[in-house]
Amino acid sequence: MQLATKRAFISGSTKGIGYSIAExxxxxxxxxVINGRLESRVESAVQKLRLDVPGANVSGIAADFREPTQVQHLLGSLGNIDILVNNVGLFEVKPFEEISDHEWARYFEINVMSGVRLSRALLPQMISTGWGRIIFIGSESGVNIPADMTHYGVTKAGLLGLSNGLAKLTRGTGVTVNTILGGPTYSDGVAETIEQIAKTQQITTSELKSVIIGGNQTSLLxxxxxPEEIANLAVFLASPLSSATNGTAVRADGGVLTSML
Structure with missing residues (x-):
């Protein structure tokens, strides 16, 4: 994929989709360079990646994206980055009327402002060197906002706007900015949520997974x-081979979204 000389940073990458993209x-x-909130988790993920990919050049920086000062420390430690993957994000199932102002602010701070701060710092250096990739890990929930995850869906919709706006700053350069619209993905976070719900309902996780997917009547998959299927698309968008793809949302949603475009 012509990527051997590149350097990447992936936010929220000690597990799940971020980890799969790193691998x-x-x-x-x-x-x-991977990232997580806790130093112990970052170091554990770095060691696992070195075992999974012999000879891998991987390091990690711990930073909590709820804390702007920690983000500034992270940015000061990064150095030059060719590929930025804005992956970190929160999600939960919660009734709209129970989502407090504090929770709305927390979701916006992590899901949106993490991408704002990282892109603001790294996009200028990409443009000055004449090459770079910024990839936002979005969700079909940013297009079809779920009633029981409104705060999550709204922040993912915001990322679509942010990504498209940033792409307009790259006109005539070798830099691209795109979003991956992922569908229902069995990441570690989703697995944990399903296990908790299954336990509450006294059914197996396999039964609950079947119920969830069976209830999603638009899924073609x-x-x-x-997570590896999202990572495959991320690698392509990170590569020089994707040079004509810019300012767009590319789907890996399993056919959940029903519109043609």
């Missing part, structure tokens, strides 16, 4: 997406 990029010879 996929490492297999392409990219130098990768008819199963959960694996």
């Amino acid at each position: 996929a990029l490492l297999r392409e010879g990219v130098s990768v 008819e199963r959960f997406i694996e």
Whole structure:
């Protein structure tokens, strides 16, 4: 994929989709910096990646995106980055009337402002060097806002606007900015949520997964997406091969969204 000389940073990448993207990029010879809230989790993920991908050039920086000062410290430690993957994000199932102002602010701070702060710092250096990739890990929930996850869906809709606006700043350069619209993905966070709900309802996780996917009548895949399937698309968008793809939302949603465009 012509990525062997590149350096990437992936926010929220000690597990789930972020971890899978880190692993996929490492297999392409990219130098990768991963991130998580806790130093212990970051170090554990770094060690696991080194075992999974022998010879991998991987390091990690702990930072909580709820804390702007920690983000500033992270940015001061990063150095030059060719590929930025804005992956970190919160989600939960919660009735709209129970979502407090504090929770709305927390979701916006992490899901949106993390991408704002990282992109604001790294996009200018990409433009000055004449090459770079910014990838937002979005969701079909940003297009079809779920009634029971309104705060999550609204922040993902915001990322679509942010990504499209930033792409307009790259006119005539070798830099691109795109969003991946993921569908229902069986990440670690989703797995934990399903396990908790299954336990409450006294059914197996397999039964609950079938109920969830079976209730989603627009899914063409008819199963959960694996994190590796999102990572495959991220690697392409990170590569020089995707040079004509800019300012767009690329789907890996399993056919959940029903519109043609």
